[in-house]
Amino acid sequence: MGLTDLMSMAKPTDESRKKVLAKLKSKGFLNCFQCMKCTSGCTALKLLELKPHEIEKLVNFGFVDELVASDIIWTCATCLKCVERCPQKASPYHVIVALRNMAVEREAKIPEAFMKAVSQILETGLAEAPQKVTTRKMKTCDRDSLKLPKICAPKESFQTIFFKALEER
Amino acid sequence: MKAAVFWGCRILTGQYAYEMSVREVMPKLGIELVDLRESLCCGDPVKSVNDFSATYLSARILALANLTGAKNMLVPCNRCHFTISEAKSLIDSDPKINKKIKVMLREEGLEYDPDVKIWHVIDLLHDFVGLSHIKKAVVKPLKNLKLTSHVGCQILRYTDLGRVDSAEDPRKLDELIEAVGAEVVDYQEKLDCCGAHLLLSHVDSALSLTGTKLKALQALGVDGLVVSCPDCGLMFDTKQRDAGTTMGAKLTVPVFYYTQLLGLALGIEQERLGLQLNQSPVDAVLSKVSA
Numbered sequence: 001m002g003l004t005d006l007m008s009m010a011k012p013t014d015e016s017r018k019k020v021l022a023k024l025k026s027k028g029f030l031n032c033f034q035c036m037k038c039t040s041g042c043t044a045l046k047l048l049e050l051k052p053h054e055i056e057k058l059v060n061f062g063f064v065d066e067l068v069a070s071d072i073i074w075t076c077a078t079c080l081k082c083v084e085r086c087p088q089k090a091s092p093y094h095v096i097v098a099l100r101n102m103a104v105e106r107e108a109k110i111p112e113a114f115m116k117a118v119s120q121i122l123e124t125g126l127a128e129a130p131q132k133v134t135t136r137k138m139k140t141c142d143r144d145s146l147k148l149p150k151i152c153a154p155k156e157s158f159q160t161i162f163f164k165a166l167e168e169r
Numbered sequence: 170m171k172a173a174v175f176w177g178c179r180i181l182t183g184q185y186a187y188e189m190s191v192r193e194v195m196p197k198l199g200i201e202l203v204d205l206r207e208s209l210c211c212g213d214p215v216k217s218v219n220d221f222s223a224t225y226l227s228a229r230i231l232a233l234a235n236l237t238g239a240k241n242m243l244v245p246c247n248r249c250h251f252t253i254s255e256a257k258s259l260i261d262s263d264p265k266i267n268k269k270i271k272v273m274l275r276e277e278g279l280e281y282d283p284d285v286k287i288w289h290v291i292d293l294l295h296d297f298v299g300l301s302h303i304k305k306a307v308v309k310p311l312k313n314l315k316l317t318s319h320v321g322c323q324i325l326r327y328t329d330l331g332r333v334d335s336a337e338d339p340r341k342l343d344e345l346i347e348a349v350g351a352e353v354v355d356y357q358e359k360l361d362c363c364g365a366h367l368l369l370s371h372v373d374s375a376l377s378l379t380g381t382k383l384k385a386l387q388a389l390g391v392d393g394l395v396v397s398c399p400d401c402g403l404m405f406d407t408k409q410r411d412a413g414t415t416m417g418a419k420l421t422v423p424v425f426y427y428t429q430l431l432g433l434a435l436g437i438e439q440e441r442l443g444l445q446l447n448q449s450p451v452d453a454v455l456s457k458v459s460a
Contacts, residue, residue, distance in 0.1 A: 023220070025263070043362040047374040074370045077378070079362040080251070080326035084336045091327075100217040110217075111370035117214035121226075127210045128182040135445040136452070146185050146443070148192075154207040157277045158229070165222040165273065 012062030016102075020059055023098035032056040032090035038082035048075035052082045052092030059095055064102070073099045074111050105169065122162060125154040170297065172241040172288065173234040174202045177211050177249035177399070183407070184399035186443025190428035191245050191290060193437050198298045198306060202243065205233040211249035212256065214369065221266075227256030228270045232279035245290045247398035248365075251323035254287055254330055289324050290397050290428060292333045295341040303348045308436040310350025311458055314392045316430075317354050318342040319382070319405065321398040322362050345427060346395055349434035358385045365400035373415055379404040380416035392454055393423035395430060402426055406449045423451040433458055 036053045044050035073096050082092040103110050117127040132142050180188045195202050212223030234242040244250040260267050261283050320342050324333040334341045343353040364378030396402050406424035413420035432442040
């Protein structure tokens with residue numbers, strides 16, 4: 001469902017808005033004055049219609065639940081141009097990260113690849129498994145045949161502590 | 170300089186040419202690399218799931234670097250460089266997080282050291298090794314090559330964090346390319362993102378971003394694109410053909426890691442620099458260089 005459809009029946013909630021604020025800590029996001037510098041330079045604007053200044057305004061108005069349930073927060077390419085260029089240090093990128101975290105906490109539908117990466121890290125320490133690659137002459141290589149050092153998995157104690165960290169809110 | 174090296178996931182699991190070339194060139198320029206005890210994710214994909222756990226992963230990496238005794242850590246991946254830098258700034262400025270992280274690290278007998286300095290390949294070569302040292306070390310200048318640079322996003326932004334080069338007008342990679350004898354061509358799309366992060370959620374859009382930039386470069390008629398981030402390498406080189414399919418265009422832009430070109434200029438054999446692994450059409454440039 002698009003953002004506009006979600007908004008048409010939405011009611012703002014201050015409680016969710018406060019949750020976002022708590023996650024943002026000292027970041028000055030309340031200062032956004034809608035200059036749209038973020039949106040005009042946004043990598044995801046043209047292809048995916050992400051408008052960071054709208055996200056800022058919607059959170060400020062308390063329409064957090066709608067954003068958390070929307071796909072739009074997963075279209076950010078994390079190029080950080082909005083953080084760099086915002087004259088008010090309102091940093092849409094960090095607002096989007098906070099909203100993504102809330103989506104996970106609420107078990108909303110999120111792109112599979114993120115959870116897959118997390119479980120892979122729990123299991124092996126790395127977000128991906130080592131791949132075989134081919135040369136331009138179609139010879140298959142891996143770390144061994146390229147004489148690269150072996151990958152060393154983290155100690156078992158890591159798993160327990162990382163798991164605990166994932167439960168932090 | 171002795172530097173701990175943190176590779177991150179993407180280099181260790183697929184972008185082998187970057188790893189090979191960094192391992193080859195650094196010792197030649199007086200940088201001794203020490204691998205960390207364990208391989209770990211920097212926390213980047215975890216940020217979107219749980220920001221605090223990402224900070225913990227980065228802190229654990231800094232603690233592992235601390236174990237090597239080196240006061241410097243090389244992070245050749247832009248994304249890891251940003252994630253670790255942001256985590257470090259948070260740990261150093263927020264006493265509550267600082268305490269929480271230190272307690273978690275101590276459970277494994279690890280210690281966080283705020284004095285470990287984080288480097289990327291670009292600033293380590295440009296600011297520490299220095300252009301004049303590199304020029305002196307070059308034995309085979311890469312003459313008659315017109316190249317363009319793609320610095321990537323996350324080592325440039327955001328400035329408040331302290332980044333590797335200017336956010337809006339980065340020059341260091343260009344100067345490094347000139348230091349090995351090639352000519353640099355500036356272009357309008359220089360700061361455009363490669364799109365790698367969108368591979369996690371919107372593959373077609375990710376490939377469109379890659380393809381659009383490559384198409385613009387192709388129209389410029391340059392000899393190649395130089396990158397220094399495994400995400401950008403993955404998109405522009407490994408996935409160039411896919412990007413072409415998405416765009417409905419035949420893309421033929423040779424893509425190199427800077428350290429591969431530096432290695433060639435330092436006289437290192439192509440195979441040791443992983444140049445057989447580049448998927449973009451680099452052969453014509455390579456024969457020009459070795460001629």
